Amino acid sequence: MxxxxxxxxxxxxxxxxxxxxxxxxxxxxxxxxxxxxxxxxxxxxxxxGNKIFMYGFVYFSTYCKNECAFCYYRRTNEIERYRKNKEEVLE
Structure with missing residues (x-):
């Protein structure tokens, strides 16, 4: 070989x-x-490609379009999701 x-x-x-x-x-x-x-x-x-994707942990929503294997919030992970409204974000 x-x-x-x-x-x-x-x-x-x-x-x-x-x-x-x-x-x-x-x-x-x-x-x-x-x-x-x-x-x-x-x-x-x-x-x-030669780009990286970085993000901070400010969760306005747990919905995500990405499929990062390491991430709990990846698209196909069957978890309960939420989206915060404007008032919740500003708190």
């Missing part, structure tokens, strides 16, 4: 197998690690 070819197939969208992941994670070579990091960076940029 050529690990550089494996990185390329992942970058092209193929899902990694368990054997491939084990091989890549156990291979300790600085040049290879650099190639892996660069490929991961290209995939991230392609999928998400």
């Amino acid at each position: 050529d690990l550089y070819d494996t990185i390329k197939t992942w970058e092209d969208g193929q899902k990694p197998t368990v054997d491939e992941m084990e091989a890549v994670l156990s291979y300790n070579d600085p040049d290879f690690n650099n190639a892996l990091y660069q490929a991961a960076s290209r995939v991230r940029d392609r999928e998400f």
Whole structure:
């Protein structure tokens, strides 16, 4: 198994197998690690662009259009939602 070819197939969208992941994670070579990091960076940029989304914790509403895996208020999380009216926000 050529690990550089494996990185390329992942970058092209193929899902990694368990054997491939084990091989890549156990291979300790600085040049290879650099190639892996660069490929991961290209995939991230392609999928998400070079912008970040930041927000503060001022909850006027718990409705959200985003699907952030880490967030309790993500769109598909089935929780009770609320929206504050103007008077509640100004309190």
